[in-house]
Amino acid sequence: MEAKVISCTTFGEDKVIKIVVSSHRAVTNYKPGENETTVVVADDTCSKKDVEEIKKTCEKLDYVYEGRLHEDYAQTNIGPGLV
Numbered sequence: 001m002e003a004k005v006i007s008c009t010t011f012g013e014d015k016v017i018k019i020v021v022s023s024h025r026a027v028t029n030y031k032p033g034e035n036e037t038t039v040v041v042a043d044d045t046c047s048k049k050d051v052e053e054i055k056k057t058c059e060k061l062d063y064v065y066e067g068r069l070h071e072d073y074a075q076t077n078i079g080p081g082l083v
Helices: 024-029 048-061
Strands: 004-011 014-021 036-042 064-068
Touching: 014 024, 024 048, 036 048, 048 064
Parallel strands: 014 036, 036 064
Antiparallel strands: 004 014
8 A cells, every 4th residue: 555645734835744554665655745744644454563664764754653543543733734
């Protein structure tokens, strides 16, 4: 599964894009646009090992990791607007 956009908020030229992924490869393959803050949520089918890899990949790419979909996912106010 590739990254799937589940939310997009814009404020002027700034964007906050929230994506759901099932592996760290999907995070790596996602190409953000200009002036974009990327927020990542792990799919609820991910193993604990996958989630750890996704977290590490997010740190390397300067993305925000928010948690697992349908489990510990909590919506936050990241970037220029509430996502």
